[in-house]
Amino acid sequence: MFDWLIGEDSIFDMGDRYPVLSRHFESNIEGLFVVGNLAGSPDIKAALNAGHDVAHHIAGLPPAGEGCDHDVVIVGGGPAGLNAALEFKKLGLRYLVLEKKGILSTIRAFEGDLILYYAVTGDREVRGDLPYRETTAGALLSGWGELLKARGLNLREREGVLGVQKVGGAFEVRTDRGVVTAGRVVVATGKLMAMKRLDIAEVEAPEGGIKARIDRTEMPHEFMRRCGIRLENTWNWRRYVALALTFAAVGAFYLIKKLTPDWVTMPASMPVVGGRNLAGLYPILYTVVVIAFGTQALFRWRRVNPFDRIQPRKYLMLMSFQAVFFCLLPEFVLHNWKAYGLVYAWPLTLSPVTVPDFVHDWSRVSTPDGPTLDPYHFYFYWTLFLSFVLIPAAAIFTGKQYCSWVCGCGGLAETLGDRWRHYSPKGPENIRRERYLFWITGATAAMTLLVGLGYDVRVHLGGGINAEAVNYGGVLMGVYSWAMDTFMIAIIPVSLYPFLGGKVWCRYWCPTAGFMHLVSKWFTERKVGRYRIESRKERCIACNLCSRYCEVGIDVRRFALRGEAFDNVNSSCIGCGVCITVCPTETLNFGAGPLMQIEGVEPLIPRPPLPLRGEGGNHPNGV
Structure with a gap:
C-alpha cells in the first residue's frame, strides 16, 4: 500500500547514493576517508587528483593512532589509492596499500587497445606522480608499471580486507592474513566492491577481457551503511x-x-x-x-x-x-x-x-x-x-x-x-x-x-x-x-x-x-521534430553521473551505453543539459554537436563528428 513511499522505486528512490563527505573526502567517521569512484570521482584524472589531495590533507593533520603499525592504511590499489600512496611516501608517512587482487585490476581487465579518454570535467591538470593523458589501457599499464616498480611502494597484493573497525582513536583493519592497525584509513575501492557486515569482499568482474565498457556498476550501500558511513538523503x-x-x-x-x-x-x-x-x-x-x-x-x-x-x-x-x-x-x-x-x-x-x-x-x-x-x-x-x-x-x-x-x-x-x-x-x-x-x-x-x-x-x-x-x-x-x-x-x-x-x-x-x-x-514521431540528445556509446564509461544529475529521472546511462538518442518520445527530457555538462568523456550532446578540445591535451586519435541518428559510427571502442 505504501510502496510509493518506502524502498526501491518509491518516490524517495534516487538511485546510487554516495557517502556524505567533507571537502577533504572525510566521512562522518573521523579519520575514515573515501576517494575514487566510490566517492563520485568517475574518471582516472579525477581519481588521481582525489588521491593526491587526500594524502596532502592527511599529512597536514595532527598524528593519530599512537603505537599503530601504520599512519594510514589504503584499501584498494586503483589510480586513487596508488597516487595517494606515492604522495604519502614523499611526505614521510607510514602507509600500507592493501589490494585483494592486483593493482589496477579493473584497467587490466580491458583489452590493451582500449582508449582511456582524458576527462573534460574537473581540474585541467593531473596532480601527483602518475602521469596521465588520453592513451590506451596497454600503454597506461606499461608506463605506470615501470614507475611503480621503481618507486617500490609498501604494497600487499592479494590480501583481502575482511573488516574495518575504529577502536578508540585508531582503526583495526582485519585482513585474511591478520590484523593491521592504523591512525587513519583511506577507502579507495571502486563501485565493483561490496561488503557484508564489516567485511569487504570484491564482486567478481565479468570473465574475460572487456573491450568497450562495464555495462553496470553497483554502489556498495550495504558496505557503507554497516561501516557507519552516512549516505546522502538517508531517511531518519x-x-x-x-x-x-x-x-x-x-x-x-x-x-x-x-x-x-x-x-x-x-x-x-x-x-x-x-x-x-x-x-x-x-x-x-x-x-x-x-x-x-x-x-x-x-x-x-x-x-x-x-x-x-x-x-x-x-x-x-x-x-x-x-x-x-x-x-x-x-x-x-x-x-x-x-x-x-x-x-x-x-x-x-x-x-x-x-x-x-x-x-x-x-x-x-x-x-x-x-x-x-x-x-x-x-x-x-x-x-x-x-x-x-x-x-x-x-x-x-x-x-x-x-x-x-x-x-x-x-x-x-x-x-x-x-x-x-x-x-x-x-x-x-x-x-x-x-x-x-x-x-x-x-x-x-x-x-x-x-x-x-x-x-x-x-x-x-x-x-x-x-x-x-x-x-x-x-x-x-x-x-x-x-x-x-x-x-x-x-x-x-x-x-x-x-x-x-x-x-x-x-x-x-x-x-x-x-x-x-x-x-x-x-x-518527433512524424520525423518533423528535431530535438534530441545523442550519445556516443564508444565513449561511455558507465559512471552514471548523467543519470544521477538528471532532474527528471531519466536513465541516461542506459541510452548512452546503447548509443541511442533520447527525446520526448522515449523520455521526459526538459533539455537542461546537465547530463552533457557532467559527462567526463563527452558521450552526450544536443543533436550532432562537436567534441571539445582541451588546451594542451592532444587526443590520441582524430575525433570524428557525431553520426546522425540511424547512422553507424566508426570510432574505436574506448572507456
Missing part, C-alpha cells in the same frame, strides 16, 4: 522532522501571501518596495532568489566542467527572463499582472482562475464596432498565440527546453533547487508515475474551457459581466486556485526541493510541460 527521524518543518514554513509563507498579504506591508516611504504587501513583494523576492542562487549554480557547474557553455547560457537566460519579463515589466513598467503572459504560457497566466478577468477586461471596453485594441485585448490574444502557436513551433526544435531555460517556475527549480537535483526520483516506477502529468493537463484544459465559456462564472461576451453571475458557481475556479495555484505549484514542490529535487511540479503536474511534451512527441 531528523530528516522527517526537517521535511515537516519545511512544509510548515513554506506553507505558512504561501498561505499568508494568499489569505492575508497585508500582514506584511512595507512603509510607503521605502524606495522601490514602498507600500507593497507580501503579494506585491513576492515577484521581487522571487527574482532575488533566482538571481542569487542562479549565479551560485552557474559558478558551480563552471567548476565541474570549465569547457562547458551550456550551463552559463542557460542560467544567464533564466536570470534575464526572470528579471525582465517576470518582474520589471509587469511590476514596474506596465503595472499590469497580465503582462506576465508575455512569456508565461497557458495555464501559468491565462488559467481557469484568470480567464474571466481576461474576458471581462476585453468586454468592458468593447464598442459597437468591436473590441478596441487596448492592452487587455493584446494580452489575451498574445497569451493564446504564445501558448498554442509560438511554443508548439519552438518545441519542434527545442522540445521542452522552455521549462529549464525560460519559465519562472522551472527557473526557481533550476536555481534554488539545483543543489538537490540528484535527489530526483529514479527508476521505472517513478517514470510510469509521469502519466499523471497528462491527466492533469487534460483536466486543466477542460476547466479552462468550462470557466471561459461561462459554466463556472457566467461571462457574457456581448454585454459584459452579469453582476449576479459573478457569484454564481466558481467551483472550478476555487478548486484550481487552491489545488493547483497554491499547493501543487507552490507549497508542495518548493517544500520538496531538499528531498526530491526541484522538478516535481514540472515533471508530474505542470500542464504547460504536459502540453509541450505531447506536441514535441507528436512532431
Whole structure:
C-alpha cells in the first residue's frame, strides 16, 4: 500500500547514493576517508587528483593512532589509492596499500587497445606522480608499471580486507592474513566492491577481457551503511522532522501571501518596495532568489566542467527572463499582472482562475464596432498565440527546453533547487508515475474551457459581466486556485526541493510541460521534430553521473551505453543539459554537436563528428 513511499522505486528512490563527505573526502567517521569512484570521482584524472589531495590533507593533520603499525592504511590499489600512496611516501608517512587482487585490476581487465579518454570535467591538470593523458589501457599499464616498480611502494597484493573497525582513536583493519592497525584509513575501492557486515569482499568482474565498457556498476550501500558511513538523503527521524518543518514554513509563507498579504506591508516611504504587501513583494523576492542562487549554480557547474557553455547560457537566460519579463515589466513598467503572459504560457497566466478577468477586461471596453485594441485585448490574444502557436513551433526544435531555460517556475527549480537535483526520483516506477502529468493537463484544459465559456462564472461576451453571475458557481475556479495555484505549484514542490529535487511540479503536474511534451512527441514521431540528445556509446564509461544529475529521472546511462538518442518520445527530457555538462568523456550532446578540445591535451586519435541518428559510427571502442 505504501510502496510509493518506502524502498526501491518509491518516490524517495534516487538511485546510487554516495557517502556524505567533507571537502577533504572525510566521512562522518573521523579519520575514515573515501576517494575514487566510490566517492563520485568517475574518471582516472579525477581519481588521481582525489588521491593526491587526500594524502596532502592527511599529512597536514595532527598524528593519530599512537603505537599503530601504520599512519594510514589504503584499501584498494586503483589510480586513487596508488597516487595517494606515492604522495604519502614523499611526505614521510607510514602507509600500507592493501589490494585483494592486483593493482589496477579493473584497467587490466580491458583489452590493451582500449582508449582511456582524458576527462573534460574537473581540474585541467593531473596532480601527483602518475602521469596521465588520453592513451590506451596497454600503454597506461606499461608506463605506470615501470614507475611503480621503481618507486617500490609498501604494497600487499592479494590480501583481502575482511573488516574495518575504529577502536578508540585508531582503526583495526582485519585482513585474511591478520590484523593491521592504523591512525587513519583511506577507502579507495571502486563501485565493483561490496561488503557484508564489516567485511569487504570484491564482486567478481565479468570473465574475460572487456573491450568497450562495464555495462553496470553497483554502489556498495550495504558496505557503507554497516561501516557507519552516512549516505546522502538517508531517511531518519531528523530528516522527517526537517521535511515537516519545511512544509510548515513554506506553507505558512504561501498561505499568508494568499489569505492575508497585508500582514506584511512595507512603509510607503521605502524606495522601490514602498507600500507593497507580501503579494506585491513576492515577484521581487522571487527574482532575488533566482538571481542569487542562479549565479551560485552557474559558478558551480563552471567548476565541474570549465569547457562547458551550456550551463552559463542557460542560467544567464533564466536570470534575464526572470528579471525582465517576470518582474520589471509587469511590476514596474506596465503595472499590469497580465503582462506576465508575455512569456508565461497557458495555464501559468491565462488559467481557469484568470480567464474571466481576461474576458471581462476585453468586454468592458468593447464598442459597437468591436473590441478596441487596448492592452487587455493584446494580452489575451498574445497569451493564446504564445501558448498554442509560438511554443508548439519552438518545441519542434527545442522540445521542452522552455521549462529549464525560460519559465519562472522551472527557473526557481533550476536555481534554488539545483543543489538537490540528484535527489530526483529514479527508476521505472517513478517514470510510469509521469502519466499523471497528462491527466492533469487534460483536466486543466477542460476547466479552462468550462470557466471561459461561462459554466463556472457566467461571462457574457456581448454585454459584459452579469453582476449576479459573478457569484454564481466558481467551483472550478476555487478548486484550481487552491489545488493547483497554491499547493501543487507552490507549497508542495518548493517544500520538496531538499528531498526530491526541484522538478516535481514540472515533471508530474505542470500542464504547460504536459502540453509541450505531447506536441514535441507528436512532431518527433512524424520525423518533423528535431530535438534530441545523442550519445556516443564508444565513449561511455558507465559512471552514471548523467543519470544521477538528471532532474527528471531519466536513465541516461542506459541510452548512452546503447548509443541511442533520447527525446520526448522515449523520455521526459526538459533539455537542461546537465547530463552533457557532467559527462567526463563527452558521450552526450544536443543533436550532432562537436567534441571539445582541451588546451594542451592532444587526443590520441582524430575525433570524428557525431553520426546522425540511424547512422553507424566508426570510432574505436574506448572507456
